[in-house]
Amino acid sequence: xxxxxxxxxxxxxxxxxxxxxxxxxxxxxxxxxxxxxIARLVLFHSPSDIQQMKRNFETKVRDLDPAYRxxxxxxxxxxxxxxxxxxxxxxxxxxYRIWDQPIADNKKKYWxxxxxxxxxxxxxxxxxxxxxxxxLAGYAMLVLDEPGHLVGTPFPGGNEVEFTEGIYYCPVxxxxxxxxxxxxxxxxxxxxxxxxxxRPATKPTERNKQEFIDNCYRNHNFNG
Numbered sequence: 078x079x080x081x082x083x084x085x086x087x088x089x090x091x092x093x094x095x096x097x098x099x100x101x102x103x104x105x106x107x108x109x110x111x112x113x114x115i116a117r118l119v120l121f122h123s124p125s126d127i128q129q130m131k132r133n134f135e136t137k138v139r140d141l142d143p144a145y146r147x148x149x150x151x152x153x154x155x156x157x158x159x160x161x162x163x164x165x166x167x168x169x170x171x172x173y174r175i176w177d178q179p180i181a182d183n184k185k186k187y188w189x190x191x192x193x194x195x196x197x198x199x200x201x202x203x204x205x206x207x208x209x210x211x212x213l214a215g216y217a218m219l220v221l222d223e224p225g226h227l228v229g230t231p232f233p234g235g236n237e238v239e240f241t242e243g244i245y246y247c248p249v250x251x252x253x254x255x256x257x258x259x260x261x262x263x264x265x266x267x268x269x270x271x272x273x274x275x276r277p278a279t280k281p282t283e284r285n286k287q288e289f290i291d292n293c294y295r296n297h298n299f300n301g
Contacts, residue, residue: 089189093195093196098118099189100192102114102188103188107179107180108173108178108180108219109172112172112173112220115216115220116164119161122209126205127157127161129206133206134150134153134154152227157210157213159227184219187215191211194211195208218260223245223265224266225260225261226260236269245265246266246269246270247264247267248269250266250269
């Protein structure tokens with residue numbers, strides 16, 4: 078770890094412990110290098126930190142509809158614990174030596190966003206816990222090439238993250254510009270297609286179906 082300040086050619090990141098760690102993560106050239114660096118940081122934590130993250134999330138969603146709250150909490154917990162255990166297993170098996178696919182430069186910008194979101198004044202979570210959340214999401218998206226939200230994660234309106242015919246779909250993928258700390262720009266998922274003639278919604282909700290009916294009524298003359 079570089080303890081002597083940033084290089085002259087390094088990106089502008091906060092001079093904080095998280096900022097220094099993010100700078101090193103940005104320097105990883107392959108999936109294996111990045112996976113190993115993330116594993117080193119994640120496995121410093123214990124499962125009790127995952128439980129703390131779960132409790133923090135439960136506090137944030139306590140005012141939501143109980144049925145939706147239960148579903149989304151279950152999936153978030155599955156993502157947090159499942160990714161933590163996957164990292165531990167991958168590290169034990171030494172798979173990082175053979176994961177030599179390069180990390181795209183635009184994906185490396187993820188760590189610039191993370192560094193800005195993990196300072197003392199930003200967010201309700203403790204900085205270390207907040208950083209752990211982004212490490213787990215980064216492992217899923219940048220190392221495993223999976224969505225930042227687990228398949229089956231529900232969103233308001235009834236849609237959820239899906240995996241169909243080798244493609245991940247997310248109903249909020251096109252909302253990347255609406256949230257400063259969104260995972261969307263770095264997520265491999267595509268936006269869930271609308272129901273229609275050429276490409277129906279993969280798992281259409283009742284609202285999707287009604288929108289399709291309304292669209293047909295507005296744009297096609299069925300009145301004779």
